[in-house]
Amino acid sequence: MEFKRLNIVYGHYGTGKTNFTLNCASALAKRGERVTVVDLDIVNPYFRSSDYHEELKRLGIRLIAPISANTTLESPALPADVYSAFSEESGTVFFDVGGDDAGAYALGRYSEQILKSESWQALFVVNKFRSLIALPGDAVSLMREIEAASHVPVTGIVNNSHVAEFTTPEDVLAGYAYAKEVGAFAGLPLAATAVPARFADSLQDKIENIMPVEVLVNLPWNAGK
Amino acid sequence: MSERVLMKGNEALAEAAIRNGCRHFFGYPITPQTELAAYMSKRMPKIGGTYLQAESEIAAANMVLGAASAGVRAMTSSSSPGISLKTEAISYMCGSDLPCLIVNVQRGGPGLGGIQASQADYWQATKAPGHGDLHILVFAPCSVQEMVDLVGKAFALADQYRMPAMILADGMLGQMMEPVVLCEPGEVQMVEKPWAVTGHGGRRPHNIVNSLFLTPDELERTVKERFERYRKIEKTEALAENYMTDDADYVIVSYGACARIAKSAVLAAREKGVKVGLVRPLTLWPFPKQDLIKAAEHAKEFLCVEMSMGQMVDDVRLAISCSRPVSFFGHTGGIIPTPAEILAEIEKMAGGNA
Structure with missing residues (x-):
């Protein structure tokens, strides 16, 4: 898939946007590119990019996270160094944005810098198997709420349809049709489809713009496996 | 469905x-x-x-x-x-x-x-x-x-x-x-x-909730x-899952998400040849005493794993009438036990047998 210098990643809670973001960032980092991840999820203190600090460091990816991250402080404040993401030195930047309109407000204060950048895109990650956005219309209304809060319009849809370890190629294909529908409804192109790396090759002739992904967001009982 | x-x-x-x-x-x-x-x-x-x-x-x-x-x-x-x-x-x-x-x-x-x-x-x-x-x-x-x-x-x-x-x-x-x-x-x-x-x-005597x-x-x-x-x-109505308890020398008692971590540790211990099982209460009241009594028939020792200071330990002791030692491992408030930590506790319990 194609990346811009600034990549905003939106998506409903649980669509897998953090896992998608981490996969994109690590794919670029492994190619030797300079990558920065900005964790803007200041609404929900569980399961977000800044939980993967060590892993990102290992890959040479710079993480800019809320100052309250990795503490239990419920302080919705953003660090000043988010602004450094707009400098060329930060390389390719991914913004992991909170999962609804409340989360997307945090992006609003940077909207001016993003919109005047020469290379940016805003991706809306969808998952057919997330019950609250299972209808394309519901996904688009959530998208509109997010855009209204962030002032940065979505430019493309990402199909990240999965049911965790049960995901089959058929699920991805069903999600592909669904994501196309979301795109048609919103008047936006399908920018990519995230496919579990173990069967990504088998779908190459059926789906365009495949982004192979691994499960990087791990649960405690799988630790050390 | x-x-x-x-x-x-x-x-x-x-x-x-x-x-x-x-x-x-x-x-x-x-x-x-x-x-x-x-x-x-x-x-x-x-x-x-x-x-x-x-x-x-x-x-x-x-x-x-x-x-x-x-x-x-x-x-x-x-x-x-x-x-x-x-x-x-x-x-x-x-x-x-x-x-x-x-x-x-x-x-x-x-x-x-x-x-x-x-x-x-x-x-x-x-x-x-x-x-x-x-x-x-x-x-x-x-x-x-x-x-x-x-x-x-x-x-x-x-x-x-x-x-x-x-x-x-x-x-x-x-x-x-x-x-x-x-x-x-x-x-x-x-x-x-x-x-x-x-x-x-007007069709029946009035009900009182009080x-x-x-x-x-x-x-x-x-x-x-x-x-x-x-x-x-x-x-x-007591409910529990008994996982690999039939031949277990050591039994972990753990509930909720913590029990899933304990289960990973049980599997890791079994790979090392230590016979460990897990009793996972699904109901905490009523407490599944019968499952523990059954596990105590052959288990040498019990280990409670919880994200607390060991609040369930006494219930396990009472259920088995203190017939076996019951020890505890856990963390509190946000620190989630890892499978490796639990495995280390199992090995400690099993002494030279691990």
């Missing part, structure tokens, strides 16, 4: 309650439970239900008391500090023989504690969820699917025995995303509630009758 969907634990608890006929939810936001109330606020108005954000947890729990008196399936949810505020109403509901569902998505304590996952409300849930001689049903799911399944069971048993039921979850379960299969609303059986205060219309008894004789008779019901529940 419906198809598999991906849900966050808190959302799944809410959707499961709706599908089990709950149309009255009274809540108040608190991390890490807030998505449950938020989900209810979006869904209830669309299906003709009531979502009400009360002015406090105390108010919300007392609104549940009111709704339950009218015979409907009512529910409230909170996290640890908020549950402390609800205990007054829980006691009144026990004293009035009212069914309802209370969800506790536990966080660290005491006091404001912390907002990360914990299991430190075991004592509160199983020993004193309110003042007076009372019990509530306490369910301890370990996955999002089990939360969905136990919500149905909790409502059904609460109605059957006319008492409050609690889902004792934790921040990890509430926040995590897992695939689930939800029940179809048509699959739910509702019981008749002839005791409910629904308006007698927890005040002005003569000590009447109070004692009522409490003793209630305890006969409790004894029956202890005999018939």
Whole structure:
């Protein structure tokens, strides 16, 4: 898939946007590119990019996270160094944005810098198997709420349809049709489809713009496996 | 059966309650439970239900008391500090023989504690969820699917025995995303509630829902009758999963999300040739004593693994009449035990045998 210098990643809670973001960032980092991840999820203190600090460091990816991250402080404040993401030195930047309109407000204060950048895109990650956005219309209304809060319009849809370890190629294909529908409804192109790396090759002739992904967001009982 | 969907634990608890006929939810936001109330606020108005954000947890729990008196399936949810505020109403509901569902998505304590996952409300849930001689049903799911399944069971048993039921979850379960299969609303059986205060219309004597008894004789008779019901529940409703316990020399006792970590450790220990098993209580009250007694027939030692300071240890000791040593390993308030740490404890317990 194609990346811009600034990549905003939106998506409903649980669509897998953090896992998608981490996969994109690590794919670029492994190619030797300079990558920065900005964790803007200041609404929900569980399961977000800044939980993967060590892993990102290992890959040479710079993480800019809320100052309250990795503490239990419920302080919705953003660090000043988010602004450094707009400098060329930060390389390719991914913004992991909170999962609804409340989360997307945090992006609003940077909207001016993003919109005047020469290379940016805003991706809306969808998952057919997330019950609250299972209808394309519901996904688009959530998208509109997010855009209204962030002032940065979505430019493309990402199909990240999965049911965790049960995901089959058929699920991805069903999600592909669904994501196309979301795109048609919103008047936006399908920018990519995230496919579990173990069967990504088998779908190459059926789906365009495949982004192979691994499960990087791990649960405690799988630790050390 | 419906198809598999991906849900966050808190959302799944809410959707499961709706599908089990709950149309009255009274809540108040608190991390890490807030998505449950938020989900209810979006869904209830669309299906003709009531979502009400009360002015406090105390108010919300007392609104549940009111709704339950009218015979409907009512529910409230909170996290640890908020549950402390609800205990007054829980006691009144026990004293009035009212069914309802209370969800506790536990966080660290005491006091404001912390907002990360914990299991430190075991004592509160199983020993004193309110003042007076009372019990509530306490369910301890370990996955999002089990939360969905136990919500149905909790409502059904609460109605059957006319008492409050609690889902004792934790921040990890509430926040995590897992695939689930939800029940179809048509699959739910509702019981008749002839005791409910629904308006007698001059056709029957009026019903009274009340927890005040002005003569000590009447109070004692009522409490003793209630305890006969409790004894029956202890005999018939205790639930546990016994995992690799048949030949186990060492048995881990753990519940909730923590038990899944313990299970990884059991498998790792088995690979090293140590015969370890896991007893995972699904009900914390009633406590699954029989499963532990059975495990004690051949186990040399027990190890409780909890995200608390070891609140379940004494219940395990009592269940097996202190016939085997029971040790403890755990962390509190947000530090989640790792499979490697538990494995190290198992190896310590097994001494030179590992």
